[in-house]
Amino acid sequence: MPHPLVLAGQYGSPYTLKMRGVLRYRHIPFRWMLRGSKWDDLPAPPVPIIPVIAFPNEDGSHGELMVDSSPQIMRLENDYEGRSVVPPDPALAFIDTLIEDFADEWLTKAMYHYRWAYEADIDKAGKLLPMSGNLQLDSDQSQQMYTFITERQIGRRALVGSTEWNTPIIEGSYRRVLETLQAQFSTRDFLLGDRPGRGDFGLYGQLTQLVRWDPTSTAVAVDIAPKVLNWVERMDDLEWLPVTEDDGWHSIEELDTATKDLIAEAGISYAPFMVANAKALQAGDEEVVCQIDGTEYRQGPFGYQGKCLMWLREDYAALDDGDRQRVDSVLADTGCEQLFT
Ligand SMILES: N[C@@H](CCC(=O)N[C@@H](CS)C(=O)NCC(=O)O)C(=O)O
Incomplete structure (x- = not known):
């Protein structure tokens, strides 16, 4: 393949690592792109989530952008032969x-619950996740991002059901x-x-x-x-x-x-x-x-x-x-x- 597809995502994202696992297993050539880093030159995808797969144009520029891992897997099944992840039956x-x-x-x-419900997990994620995309983050910015990301993500817990009430379930x-x-x-x-x-x-x-x-x-x-x-x-x-x-x-x-x-x-x-x-x-x-x-x-x-x-x-x-x-x-x-x- 003259131009490999691009997988844009981050290390703390379960769906990104899911897709990287699929691409590696299937021997599909791809270029990893650290989302939010200075090398990230992808246009905005239809929905602002990761991972994004960019399918290349003939000249190697970024063509179609796709989000959501399950349709991404099925598109790859369609485009590439061999080492399929779909059983024939x-x-x-x-x-x-x-x-x-x-x-x-x-x-x-x-996954979301354990990351944002307990002190030790919140603290680790608050410190490490912001610097995983922006590699040039200085300590003042890290402190600001710590507060921003922990408050935002903890505030979203209820949206996915991570409440005190649902915790035992x-x-x-x-x-x-x-x-x-x-x-x-x-x-x-x-x-x-x-x-x-x-x-x-x-x-x-x-x-x-x-x-x-x-x-x-x-x-x-x-x-x-x-x-x-x-x-x-x-x-x-x-x-x-x-x-x-x-x-x-x-x-x-x-x-x-x-x-x-x-x-x-x-x-x-x-x-x-x-x-x-x-x-x-x-x-x-x-x-x-x-x-x-x-x-x-x-x-x-x-x-x-x-x-x-x-x-x-x-x-x-x-x-x-x-x-x-x-x-x-x-x-x-x-x-x-x-x-x-
Ligand atoms: N249904 C999507 C889910 C992808 C997704 O939820 N990604 C999360 C990170 S793992 C995201 O980008 N969230 C945006 C945000 O937190 O602002 C898939 O299967 O790939």
């Missing part, structure tokens, strides 16, 4: 997409995810076979922060799920991993117990939230209220997550009858079936 691919969305839209609540779910993955990685290297899928990269993105950066959530993981830290370290760069064509995926009929447990966790937490969120958006309600693990969960409705559920339902509807039945038998009695009924 549509039913298994659907389960993989569901796991990815669980990580992106639910586990991310734990978010932290309980995080611990169950860790326990499940600890069991999974005691016998397997990935979730759906001998190669990573979209779900692996979604989980990896959130866990880069949860189990390796933020002190409080990292301490929990070191204590109950050391294998997860080890896995995240490896997921960072799977350029070396040998994969052949479409081989290496498990069959949906023989999913590991731990993978099923992960889907059941999505059924306890993510599924009731996603359904209630979509209903609240439709009704114009000010609050999403749902039961998670026997407790009431509350937060304001979140527009993007309404779209995520719509995309997931479209994927489900696009399955043929046989594949849909195979998906249904995996989802039966997990709580995830409520997403599609």
Whole structure:
């Protein structure tokens, strides 16, 4: 490729590291761009979030800009052959997409929560995040940015559901995810076979922060799920991993117990939230209220997550009858079936 695509993001961003992991694993040439640094010459993307992928024009200048990691992954699937992160069996691919969305839209609540709820995490993030983009930040500016970023991010906690009320739900779910993955990685290297899928990269993105950066959530993981830290370290760069064509995926009929447990966790937490969120958006309600693990969960409705559920339902509807039945038998009695009924 004469002009590689550009991945613009930051090290403290779970979705950025998710996409960097995908690009490395897939052997897609790219140029890393540190967002907000003096080298950052990308025009503003449609929505001011990271990561941004810039697809190059013929002459190498920045062409189309794209945000949101899941559509980015599917665009790359379309544009580049080999080392695919999408299983060839549509039913298994659907389960993989569901796991990815669980990580992106639910586990991310734990990520945001642990970063901005406890003193040690707030202090570390307040000191380090501002200087990760602006490498020339002096100590006065660092002090100003510390106050600005901690106040802004703590002020946004409730938007993603990180409140005192919801804390036991978010932290309980995080611990169950860790326990499940600890069991999974005691016998397997990935979730759906001998190669990573979209779900692996979604989980990896959130866990880069949860189990390796933020002190409080990292301490929990070191204590109950050391294998997860080890896995995240490896997921960072799977350029070396040998994969052949479409081989290496498990069959949906023989999913590991731990993978099923992960889907059941999505059924306890993510599924009731996603359904209630979509209903609240439709009704114009000010609050999403749902039961998670026997407790009431509350937060304001979140527009993007309404779209995520719509995309997931479209994927489900696009399955043929046989594949849909195979998906249904995996989802039966997990709580995830409520997403599609
Ligand atoms: N749905 C997007 C989410 C990306 C996202 O939320 N990025 C965060 C940082 S990880 C962001 O840029 N937030 C803007 C802000 O905090 O101002 C994806 O899948 O990539």
